[in-house]
Amino acid sequence: MNWLLQLNSHEQTALLFVALFGMLALASCLRVLMSLRRESLQDVPADPDAIPGRARQHHWRHEMRILWLGASIFWAAWISGPVGATLLFGVLSFLAFREFVTLLHTRRGDHRSLLLAFFVLLPLQYLTVGLREFDLFTVMIPVYSFLAIPVVSAMADDPHDFLERNAKIQWGIMVCVYGLSHAPALILLDFAGYQGRGAFLLFFLVMVVSGGQLAEHWASRRLRRRPVARHVDRDFSMRAWWAGVGCAALVGLALFWITPFKAWQAMAMAAIAAGAGSFGSLVMEALKRDAGVRYWGNRSSITGAIGLLDRMAVLCFSAPVFFHLARWYFKAAR
Known part of the structure; x- marks a missing residue:
């Protein structure tokens, strides 16, 4: 905490975005690993929404894209x-x-x-x-x-x-x-x-x-x-x-x-x-x-x-x- 307080405002804000994008990258990696594990356990149907698991997977993929877009807009608003x-x-x-x-x-x-x-x-x-x-x-x-x-x-x-x-x-x-x-x-x-x-x-x-x-x-x-x-x-x-x-x-x-x-x-x-x-x-x-x-x-x-x-x-x-x-x-x- 003392180290964080010693940083100036620009360094603290930069660290905020590093942490934010780091968490999003970790969440994206976990989603990819879970999808690979699910596909290895079952045959993937022709229709990606044919089973609830695949529908949820597509839903979370869409949500992750929205989160990345929102974080990018937030970052662009700060640097601009x-x-x-x-x-x-x-x-x-x-x-x-x-x-x-x-x-x-x-x-x-x-x-x-x-x-x-x-x-x-x-x-x-x-x-x-x-x-x-x-x-x-x-x-x-x-x-x-x-x-x-x-x-x-x-x-x-x-x-x-x-x-x-x-x-x-x-x-x-x-x-x-x-x-x-x-x-x-x-x-x-x-x-x-x-x-x-x-x-x-x-x-x-x-x-x-x-x-x-x-x-x-x-x-x-x-x-x-x-x-x-x-x-x-x-x-x-x-x-x-x-x-x-x-x-x-x-x-x-x-x-x-x-x-x-x-x-x-x-x-x-x-x-x-x-x-x-x-x-x-x-x-x-x-x-x-x-x-x-x-x-x-x-x-x-x-x-x-x-x-x-x-x-x-x-x-x-x-x-x-x-x-x-x-x-x-x-x-x-x-």
Whole structure:
């Protein structure tokens, strides 16, 4: 621990990525060895999904590719600096919002509002992030976009389902743009005595939220389920939710040394972020039920990012909560 504390911020962040990619490489090697062992014990059928074992193998292969992609994006965001991080997450927001819009029943009168959202509001939101204008960043979408979009929509002279159509567009911007834009903002956030270590905050958030999600999925299958919202998600229960929050708190305790927080503060921050992300996942599940789909995106989608919003939904809800708690409670610098 003393040796780690003696390293400067760039050396600590580099060590973080070495450990991250090392764990992914080890996991990939283990997956390959397990697949080779499985193939040596049984004849492989012509259809790779003919037996559950092969289906699970393909599922884990897909998940490992997603993890490698996410880690690579995280690394690219760090080495490219504030501008690169802002641009990378801006592209992710664009793709996620486009995926959201493909499931909406839009009308001709919505085209102006969508153009405003995609090509004005989204770039402005990430521009304020890159410039570290966090005061303007926090109100850009909740205030100005929520006023501008209905004005533009009204000028299109189409009052049919006016409130519903505008609410859908505003909600998509809130989740896909506003929520996700807090991820690069974490990288740019500075604390007293913690300058240049913003990547650790984002890493901490992703780890605690991921740990909480895994624990919640495990608990939902092992514990007796009492669904809170049966018609939305039969797997979501408060018992599983508490299990996920508790696991996230333990992960936060294990990683508190990479943050500016004390041990109990890291546990509290981790628990709140994981809880918010889990509730966000429930909200997005309700939106999918309303749209009549099981996953965001599909193979016939034009988004080019299959299921991206399914991957990002938890982060879209947990990142804003984590960011604002860290900035205001812990008095982060501008």
